[in-house]
Amino acid sequence: xxxxxxxxxxxxxxxxxxxxxxxxxxxxxxxxxxxxxxxxxxxxxxxxxxxxxxxxxxxxxxxxxxxxxxxxxxxxxxxxxxxxxxxxxxxxxxxxxxxxxxxxxxxxxxxxxxxxxxxxxxxxxxxxxxxxxxxxxxxxxxxxxxxxxxxxxxxxxxxxxxxxxxxxxxxxxxxxxxxxxxxxxxxxxxxxxxxxxxxxxxxxxxxxxxxxxxxxxxxxxxxxxxxxxxxxxxxxxxxxxxx
Amino acid sequence: xxxxxxxxxxxxxxxxxxxxxxxxxxxxxxxxxxxxxxxxxxxxxxxxxxxxxxxxxxxxxxxxxxxxxxxxxxxxxxxxxxxxxxxxxxxxxxxxxxxxxxxxxxxxxxxxxxxxxxxxxx
Numbered sequence: 197x198x199x200x201x202x203x204x205x206x207x208x209x210x211x212x213x214x215x216x217x218x219x220x221x222x223x224x225x226x227x228x229x230x231x232x233x234x235x236x237x238x239x240x241x242x243x244x245x246x247x248x249x250x251x252x253x254x255x256x257x258x259x260x261x262x263x264x265x266x267x268x269x270x271x272x273x274x275x276x277x278x279x280x281x282x283x284x285x286x287x288x289x290x291x292x293x294x295x296x297x298x299x300x301x302x303x304x305x306x307x308x309x310x311x312x313x314x315x316x317x318x319x320x321x322x323x324x325x326x327x328x329x330x331x332x333x334x335x336x337x338x339x340x341x342x343x344x345x346x347x348x349x350x351x352x353x354x355x356x357x358x359x360x361x362x363x364x365x366x367x368x369x370x371x372x373x374x375x376x377x378x379x380x381x382x383x384x385x386x387x388x389x390x391x392x393x394x395x396x397x398x399x400x401x402x403x404x405x406x407x408x409x410x411x412x413x414x415x416x417x418x419x420x421x422x423x424x425x426x427x428x429x430x431x432x433x434x435x436x437x438x439x
Numbered sequence: 440x441x442x443x444x445x446x447x448x449x450x451x452x453x454x455x456x457x458x459x460x461x462x463x464x465x466x467x468x469x470x471x472x473x474x475x476x477x478x479x480x481x482x483x484x485x486x487x488x489x490x491x492x493x494x495x496x497x498x499x500x501x502x503x504x505x506x507x508x509x510x511x512x513x514x515x516x517x518x519x520x521x522x523x524x525x526x527x528x529x530x531x532x533x534x535x536x537x538x539x540x541x542x543x544x545x546x547x548x549x550x551x552x553x554x555x556x557x558x559x560x561x
Contacts (some may be wrong), residue, residue, distance in 0.1 A: 198513035216480055249507055249513070267508060270508035270511075271508075273505065276501070277525075279453055281471065282453050282470055282474050283474075283499055284499065285474040286495040289487065290487070305545040306548075309542040316530075317530040322526075324525045324529050326526040326530070334530045338538065339479075345468075346471055350466055355509050355517065356510075356512030356513045357513065363510065372535060382543055384547065384552075389547060395542060415489055424471065
């Protein structure tokens, strides 16, 4: 019996010696998470990616696979994040007519909104005694993940903490936009979409597409511009603050 | 074949972005610079590049899967950061409330009215 067990452990160690097992775990959890997400009726409080991540955690714990070993294998897949970030230039280009038509209100609202999204988070976290590492992990919390990961790495933050922050922020932004727009009696879909994209990155954008295609287009635009603006402004501010 | 060609274009822009970041010592990630270069090039070109469009769509659809391993990490480091729970709640819940409020207020001020209703309010 114990011999059989040792055999199994050896087999597991053999399989996880190459990145293939990690990649297979990631892909299968991603698909299973997606199916589960559809079955649950696409709830906005629980993004599909969270379900998939929890499935991976479950698999790693049950199979006794070391997290760092999984991460080393999955990094082969994550390598694609670079070209995928570049690919975001295509939807940005497709939104260019919106930018041309509304450049003035965009110029007046996007930079302060994106700046404040980062500043509010940093100020509040700083008041609660957060370390510089934690501040660097929360600062890009409203930025779409592929860009935010680059920013946090530049600033010296923790990528796992950032990812958790992004998930919570996306869900909260969706909730607050729903509640506050009712309270402020705002029903302009362009404004709602923009607010969802600027504050809630991809999670907010998904919600915006459920409101209307116009809201979705403005959310993608808000998300893209917030990402670009924050990627340029945060590292500069970091240098000025001397963090 | 189109997808491979498009992918090569993306890698080209990524490498170009990396070159610029390294030479100019920019505090920005190579991917973001590559994205901006691609956007600028498409604007100059005036139309979409079919090979790049062919590879961008599936890659963007995969983004959620590419960032998922990072999300997995949260559950393994959460214990180390547990005593910062207040900072996290304030930054993520209250911070997002404030920034949504600011954005909605700014936007509804600045955005030209789409369906012209009463012109005399505000």
